[in-house]
Amino acid sequence: MADLKAIKDLVVHSFYGTNPDPTKFSNKDIKDTLRDEIHAIANDYNSYRRNKYDLFEIMQEAYTEILPKSVEQFIGSFAEVKTVPLNQKATFVINTGRRRAK
Numbered sequence: 001m002a003d004l005k006a007i008k009d010l011v012v013h014s015f016y017g018t019n020p021d022p023t024k025f026s027n028k029d030i031k032d033t034l035r036d037e038i039h040a041i042a043n044d045y046n047s048y049r050r051n052k053y054d055l056f057e058i059m060q061e062a063y064t065e066i067l068p069k070s071v072e073q074f075i076g077s078f079a080e081v082k083t084v085p086l087n088q089k090a091t092f093v094i095n096t097g098r099r100r101a102k
Contacts, residue, residue: 002037
């Protein structure tokens, strides 16, 4: 069984379709390896209950890396996107200039 960091890297690489080691994996092999590693952690209900916090930690860390890039790619073409730490407000500057008087 791989450690949590390796499984998180597999999740990120399988989402983007990239390959961390082309000599070792093909893209289908990465998804199969990820499926096998998650199955090793939670192969039945009792092992899921025992390891559910590890699974949630893997999902949280992977999506913390994936989500800002996806939002920037999707919304970034027509809006300014900022990533700020928890409990802080993003400040945006609006240039009014000559438009204000119109």
